[in-house]
Amino acid sequence: MQTTAAVRGLSCTACGESADPGVERCPDCGAVLVVDYDADAVESAADCHPFPPEATVSIDEGATPLVAVPDLAAELGVESVAVKDEGRNPTGSLADRGFALAVAAAVERGADRVGTPSTGNGAQSAAAYAARADIESKGFVPSRCPFLNKAMVNVHGGDMHVVEGRYADAVEAFAESDEAFASVAPGHPFRIAGATGLALELLADREWAAPDTVVHPAGHGETVVGLQRGFALAVDAGLADAVPRIYAAQPDACAPIAAAAADGAAEPVPVDHPDTIVGPLEVPDPAAGTAAIDAIDATDGDGVAVPDKEILQAAVDGCELGPEIGATGGTAVAGVRALADRDAFASDDEVVLVNPVAGSKEADLLRSHLMSLGM
């Protein structure tokens, strides 16, 4: 596989073994792989793009704004709060950074079809990038997947299997499928690499001054892993001088990563009966969960679990103070409030929240919350 000079290969997050960029999991131990970068070859955020121009698949993802939210900083009693608005990606979610790379990797390996299970946004993004690369895609989504995601998968010409039940059922249908496709499922090393790009871009937005804290609403934990790798890479490359603490925020009704991190456990415990209104985060058995907990620990971060009701209120409050966020992004706002309540921050802390999904994509959830308040 053709990669840039910055890429040395893949390495395993569990056993450290090296692997070829063409594989999906560690051939030795089966754990999640990440891209292993040569820090000496990284002098800017763009340098961590793993593929040369001729092998790139892009709809101009990234370059999202870091929006200052001073009213939230005042409420929390910290120096600054900014939202990295990943809703402003091509299909309205952070997933685009990962699928741009994972689809490019699949094309490089000669695939003419990619497949993934998804709570919704991933299937939409996979279909968009596959269409852009002129290959086919197949998404496995649960019946509760939002209409918007299902509609846009079809609009992009993607194939879709709507699996009766919840996300775990979609994962099972994906695993049991005998259809031919290259897997771009959660935990894919190049999906994680999308978040490494996010980390470097976020630092570049701040002229390489690392924030003290990043709060991210976690699902599979891919972004948590990629962020930590990116921050560490920036330090190794001499671009930044510190790695921010990473906090994984999750709905308390489905918080396998946040609960394990908070308990000091090494691995997430799969959630038997997940039931949160925040569909994109209803991931009971996260693909990169163990690696995410390691990443959180490496940054001296933590997990924070918050109730759905606080998440929805935080989303609405967030929309009044800063950029549009939905229930998914509201999980970061509710999380940062819970962290402030337990005195996790100093008064001079600079805090970045990641908004993974455009607020407009989750308008129905926010409106029904207002309805429940009689508004």
Added chain:
Amino acid sequence: MQTTAAVRGLSCTACGESADPGVERCPDCGAVLVVDYDADAVESAADCHPFPPEATVSIDEGATPLVAVPDLAAELGVESVAVKDEGRNPTGSLADRGFALAVAAAVERGADRVGTPSTGNGAQSAAAYAARADIESKGFVPSRCPFLNKAMVNVHGGDMHVVEGRYADAVEAFAESDEAFASVAPGHPFRIAGATGLALELLADREWAAPDTVVHPAGHGETVVGLQRGFALAVDAGLADAVPRIYAAQPDACAPIAAAAADGAAEPVPVDHPDTIVGPLEVPDPAAGTAAIDAIDATDGDGVAVPDKEILQAAVDGCELGPEIGATGGTAVAGVRALADRDAFASDDEVVLVNPVAGSKEADLLRSHLMSLGM
């Protein structure tokens, strides 16, 4: 009102009279006003921002990508096609550029509440920017306004009057309202100035090489006017060497600007019974219609009216080739196809399409088109 050095004041698009930045229409003749810039003070796209930092209201609008769509260029037989993806603004529409400025102007004048009629996206944007400025807002929307827009107006804490009927009824309710608010209605000079910023940014994206043609889906014609002013300003400022031809694309069931431009008429004829699936463009009596026709003529451009069915198919095709676009953006794709059919382009033409609204915001329209095709 506090403005930057680049702003000389306002001038009337009809009689040329100067006006104070605080007024909404020409005090002499009642026509639409535009910001009058001092070209000598404009050395970059940022220089045309009319307000100094302390008077700016922003959620980091703009800085949207110009996405190359080579497959569409090949289909049309032109040198290049790129989509300026305005769906990647804070609330998912081009309206954000205008409301950032119009709300800032209202705040500068001491307003604590703004009001506007809207087909939907404008009300959402107005509510978002009013919330960001910590003032109130009131949107007048027709009952056919999409749920998503109505929901997000409420989420931003905006007040809303859902007027039974179509857009013209919302305009009437707005005009008859005796509530106190500063008007940020269509045709507002600072809403038009938002599109002037778009023109300069688009040129900067291309390193100041003007494209041959820009195709824009027109509603009120504000963006057409602002684009032409911006391109002309860039030439006056010595930044660019040509003004692109501007084509206004509209659904044929509601094409007051496109029809008048195509007929060589000086003014749009209001449409008695508008009926298009493209809600944001169902504007039967455009506020900046006459000025838009003048702007089109000044660039040697034209109007192009296209049927809803072609618009929806063009939107779906667009989503397979480039960034996500909805029915509104699909109007530009259908328009550029119709223009190519009538040999409007040379083989070395560089064409830019404006996508005014995020595709995800109009997923339902695109999905029902697929349904009508039995998909």
